[in-house]
Amino acid sequence: MTWRREWRRARAIAWKDLTAERRSKAGFNSVTALAVTMLVLFGFALGPDTQGMRDAAPGVIWLSVLFAGVLAFNRSYQIELDGGSLDQLILYPGMRRSIFAGKLMANLAFVGLMLAIVVVTGIVLFQVKVPRAWPALLAVLAGGTVGFVTLGTFYAAMASRSRAREVLLPLLLFPMLVPVLLSAMEATKALLGGNLMNDAGAWARLLAVFDVIFLAATFLAFEAVIEV
Amino acid sequence: MVATNVAIDAEDVARRFDTTWVLRGINLRLDAGEVVGLLGANGTGKSTLLRIVATLLRPHAGRVTVFGHDIVGAADEVRSIVGYMAHAPGLYGDLTARENLRFAASMLDRDAREADDALARVGLTVAANETVRTFSSGMQRRLAIARLLLGRPRLLLLDEPYSNLDTDGIALMNSVIEERVAEGAAALVVVHELGPAAPVLDRTETLVDGRIVDPGTSDENTVISLVANDR
Numbered sequence: 001m002t003w004r005r006e007w008r009r010a011r012a013i014a015w016k017d018l019t020a021e022r023r024s025k026a027g028f029n030s031v032t033a034l035a036v037t038m039l040v041l042f043g044f045a046l047g048p049d050t051q052g053m054r055d056a057a058p059g060v061i062w063l064s065v066l067f068a069g070v071l072a073f074n075r076s077y078q079i080e081l082d083g084g085s086l087d088q089l090i091l092y093p094g095m096r097r098s099i100f101a102g103k104l105m106a107n108l109a110f111v112g113l114m115l116a117i118v119v120v121t122g123i124v125l126f127q128v129k130v131p132r133a134w135p136a137l138l139a140v141l142a143g144g145t146v147g148f149v150t151l152g153t154f155y156a157a158m159a160s161r162s163r164a165r166e167v168l169l170p171l172l173l174f175p176m177l178v179p180v181l182l183s184a185m186e187a188t189k190a191l192l193g194g195n196l197m198n199d200a201g202a203w204a205r206l207l208a209v210f211d212v213i214f215l216a217a218t219f220l221a222f223e224a225v226i227e228v
Numbered sequence: 229m230v231a232t233n234v235a236i237d238a239e240d241v242a243r244r245f246d247t248t249w250v251l252r253g254i255n256l257r258l259d260a261g262e263v264v265g266l267l268g269a270n271g272t273g274k275s276t277l278l279r280i281v282a283t284l285l286r287p288h289a290g291r292v293t294v295f296g297h298d299i300v301g302a303a304d305e306v307r308s309i310v311g312y313m314a315h316a317p318g319l320y321g322d323l324t325a326r327e328n329l330r331f332a333a334s335m336l337d338r339d340a341r342e343a344d345d346a347l348a349r350v351g352l353t354v355a356a357n358e359t360v361r362t363f364s365s366g367m368q369r370r371l372a373i374a375r376l377l378l379g380r381p382r383l384l385l386l387d388e389p390y391s392n393l394d395t396d397g398i399a400l401m402n403s404v405i406e407e408r409v410a411e412g413a414a415a416l417v418v419v420h421e422l423g424p425a426a427p428v429l430d431r432t433e434t435l436v437d438g439r440i441v442d443p444g445t446s447d448e449n450t451v452i453s454l455v456a457n458d459r
Binding site for chain 1: 279282283284303304305307308310312314315316317318319320321322323327331332334335336337359375
């Protein structure tokens with residue numbers, strides 16, 4: 001019964017964040033535009049060598065999503081801070097973890113949609129051949145998104161009470177993201193290179209392990225982060 | 229289960245921000261059915277005290293219980309019986325009035341119909357489908373009152389609840405306080421001007437420099453002198 005109630009609360013928070021985002025549109029449009037612009041800029045920096053661009057595509061796509069995603073995480077707590085809503089959110093009785101679960105679901109939808117746009121743009125821009133094992137590629141992209149968004153949502157909550165949160169969030173987040181980013185990037189690279197069973201599988205398994213560890217750790221630690 | 233009629237029991241509560249002590253040993257007791265006005269010039273710690281009782285801040289010394297529940301050890305129990313209204317309305321500007329209340333209803337485990345009833349009670353049914361960003365400050369304050377009603381709190385913690393309210397809004401605020409008190413609740417109300425709150429206050433407490441100076445009765449002169457000092 002309690003879990004059902006907490007699930008209802010988490011869904012309410014996710015619905016509220018996504019409805020606010022859908023109405024304003026400012027966040028999604030600007031963050032996605034930034035990610036796509038970064039792809040284009042990386043393309044210019046890498047030069048006209050088609051094979052070089054293809055090789056660099058997985059790293060470029062993930063880095064673009066990473067930098068743009070930081071803005072999305074900051075924004076997910078900014079809507080609570082703007083009208084003093086964070087206090088009200090904390091004052092609702094119940095488990096603090098449902099707040100985290102709600103924010104996580106909303107951020108997963110937000111970053112997932114942005115990632116889809118960035119990947120399609122990246123495939124076109126960098127002339128990447130879609131592998132036959134595209135479901136595996138989708139799974140790796142989903143796994144990388146889960147790890148990235150979990151840590152981003154957690155550290156954004158931690159930074160939200162700081163006046164320097166825009167600077168603090170990347171400083172806290174980026175070092176912690178290295179294992180997720182590395183395994184997601186290598187798995188993507190292996191899949192796009194046609195190496196299905198060897199490197200890709202190992203990196204994907206490692207990514208899944210990191211996802212589980214980070215999900216468990218952040219759910220356990222969230223209460224200490226959000227409470228004063 | 230803690231059964232007590234003491235709504236707030238604060239003993240030697242102290243709180244500092246960095247090295248500055250904002251509260252320096254507050255002792256305050258509120259019984260169920262009481263409405264107490266908290267007076268004091270700006271910066272004397274009124275809002276800090278309210279935030280501590282609401283579990284939004286932890287005291288650095290002392291102890292507070294709300295209907296027998298310790299605000300640190302049993303924060304969730306306290307939150308389920310407290311209704312806190314801050315300066316900022318704490319609403320979501322991109323959601324409509326109805327969506328704001330339905331969100332609060334979901335978080336408080338209330339029915340969506342109760343949200344609509346609360347909206348009607350504060351006179352915002354006609355504006356239910358408008359986004360809150362388009363509301364005046366007074367309308368936002370009314371919506372915050374509706375959210376307060378949804379929680380059916382046993383203890384109201386109201387930080388300057390009359391600001392931005394017109395005459396009808398002030399009457400609405402007072403009727404909500406009276407209604408909750410009639411059902412056994414208590415209220416601690418931070419006020420700068422005694423006028424709007426006078427009809428509902430049982431007594432006042434005055435904070436000066438982080439301490440409650442002397443318990444008194446509703447006295448307009450006290451407030452006048454405090455406002456004068458503030459200037």
